[in-house]
Amino acid sequence: MEKGHSYPEKALITTANEHDRNQLEVMVDDKECMYVFDRGYLDYERFDRMTDDGCFFLSRLRKNAVTRVVDDFKLPDDSSVLSDQMVLIGTTQNRTENYFRLVKVMDSKGNILDLITNRFDLSAEEISEMYKSHWAIELFFKWIKQHLSIKKFYGQSEWAMLLHIINNPHFTFLLYFTVDKHSYCNFLLNKPARSHTFMHLFWLYIFYENV
Numbered sequence: 001m002e003k004g005h006s007y008p009e010k011a012l013i014t015t016a017n018e019h020d021r022n023q024l025e026v027m028v029d030d031k032e033c034m035y036v037f038d039r040g041y042l043d044y045e046r047f048d049r050m051t052d053d054g055c056f057f058l059s060r061l062r063k064n065a066v067t068r069v070v071d072d073f074k075l076p077d078d079s080s081v082l083s084d085q086m087v088l089i090g091t092t093q094n095r096t097e098n099y100f101r102l103v104k105v106m107d108s109k110g111n112i113l114d115l116i117t118n119r120f121d122l123s124a125e126e127i128s129e130m131y132k133s134h135w136a137i138e139l140f141f142k143w144i145k146q147h148l149s150i151k152k153f154y155g156q157s158e159w160a161m162l163l164h165i166i167n168n169p170h171f172t173f174l175l176y177f178t179v180d181k182h183s184y185c186n187f188l189l190n191k192p193a194r195s196h197t198f199m200h201l202f203w204l205y206i207f208y209e210n211v
Contacts, residue, residue, distance in 0.1 A: 013165060028055055034119070036134040044089055044096050051098045051118045058130055061102070061114040066091050070099060073124070081105050081124040082112065089116070103127045 010027060014020070024041055028050060035050075035057045042059060050057050061067075071086040082104040089096045103115040105128045115131050122130075153161050 013162065028057075031055055034058060034130065036130060038134070044094070047089070047100065047116075047118070048097050051100075056117070056119050058115060058117040058119070058127065060131070061089070061116050063114070065089065065114065067102060068095075069102075075124060079125060081128055084124040086120075101127070105131075 012026060020040075024037070024046070028035055031054045033056070035055065037057070037059050039060050039062055042062065047057065067087040067089055069085050069087055073084040073086070075081055075084055083102075084104075085102045086099050087102045089100060098118065101117050101120055103117070103124050105113050105115060107113055113131070115127060117127055119127065150164060153164055155161060155164065
């Protein structure tokens with residue numbers, strides 16, 4: 001995210017039977033970023049490694065997670081956050097080496113969310129808002145499934161399929177970021193992406209870049 005806008009910055013292609021949590025180590029390579037991910041990526045050893053490496057993260061703990069409170073941080077009187085604490089995660093036999101921050105908030109449905117991060121320089125409200133912003137990722141995946149479906153590969157080689165997978169979203173994103181205000185673009189964006197629309201997107205991009 002940047003200035004209120006969300007867009008994909010990096011993508012990895014793997015086989016269908018490979019869990020995406022194994023790719024987190026590859027994706028985390030920028031110490032200037034705040035990595036926000038859901039409970040599917042929970043790994044206490046990884047939390048320690050990211051902290052030791054100087055990388056920032058924000059995630060959500062499971063309800064049965066074991067924590068030991070080290071300190072309670074005072075919240076403003078008008079805060080919507082339920083609690084803000086410094087904790088150690090895990091049991092005595094398997095506990096994190098670093099201290100983390102546990103922020104408890106309530107979502108719009110009344111569910112209590114336990115947010116865990118290694119950022120102590122932000123307010124609890126900022127932590128809460130950051131986690132809310134990760135829903136943009138879920139909406140993005142939903143949009144991909146609706147509009148960027150590939151029902152048939154036009155080549156059987158690994159290289160041909162790779163190009164098909166990569167080009168499918170690229171042309172659509174190219175259109176979105178350059179000519180999304182045009183009615184024809186809106187029409188295309190509301191249709192599932194197909195290979196015959198790629199030429200429309202390509203020529204539209206060239207046309208608008210040269211007017």
